[in-house]
């Protein structure tokens with residue numbers, strides 16, 4: 434391997450992947466399909482590395498924007514560059530197109546996967562080395578049909594999953610209290626976390642959160658709108674349960690504000706918000722340096738993004754609250770990987786093979802492709 438090996442080709446796909454249920458959240462619903470982009474970078478010698486950008490239009494942005502960011506604005510910064518220039522390419526991409534953090538996450542993942550495959554090293558080795566071999570998995574409970582979620586709870590129990598995150602704030606406070614009561618009564622072996630996805634109105638947020646806190650969840654996540662930072666700080670002060678920030682904190686810049694304003698006890702870290710794996714590590718280290726905890730969150734992802742998040746968390750000891758990489762196993766009708774994203778006894782298994790450890794299946798890429806570009810003007 435030479436670090437001077439050039440990147441010779443870049444492919445970008447926009448995929449639509451069918452899902453098996455509906456999920457409701459404080460900021461919006463997901464039904465029928467999820468949209469992702471996949472980028473493939475090929476180097477001299479023919480090796481290809483892959484990365485995924487998992488967009489959600491109400492949260493980070495649209496898949497169409499991610500596709501355009503990669504295909505039009507980032508492509509000229511990548512093709513012809515050396516695989517050893519990852520940091521320079523990422524720095525250029527940060528300024529080439531504003532926002533589009535999922536596109537930048539996909540780019541850095543593909544650069545790392547490519548470098549790992551060529552060098553024979555897992556991505557976690559390129560990110561500083563490994564601190565764990567497994568990561569506790571949390572599955573989200575968000576179906577508007579409560580009976581359907583109870584069936585999912587039985588499946589999780591059988592599979593050995595022992596952490597759930599109840600999505601709240603989309604159907605009223607009484608509905609949230611009813612579900613918490615039932616979960617506590619019938620599933621005592623589960624750890625419960627609560628995530629509002631900004632769903633509470635500022636008028637009654639403190640009262641609702643205080644009542645939910647009586648069920649003693651591990652934490653309560655993002656009860657109000659992302660920009661209501663002072664209110665987040667007041668809610669934090671009003672409860673004994675840790676308050677997590679998600680939509681309020683995308684990257685290190687937001688983390689700095691969150692620390693200065695005292696708005697949370699911890700942060701949900703997602704490579705799709707930070708714009709890559711190394712910036713996610715930065716957020717985790719900023720959090721830990723002031724005594725805040727960190728959780729491995731995700732978007733509506735396929736297995737390729739789960740793998741990127743797994744390698745990032747495997748090399749980031751500051752993330753101690755587990756992960757939520759459940760979609761490939763429990764939400765997608767079919768994932769895009771050649772072999773299934775590995776979860777065993779409620780734990781995500783950290784891959785040991787080169788790069789991300791698993792490649793996407795080319796037939797599945799073709800099957801679910803809406804748009805594909807290799808940069809040629811057909």
Ligand SMILES: [Mg+2]
Nearest residue numbers: 628654679701
């Ligand atoms: Mg969240």
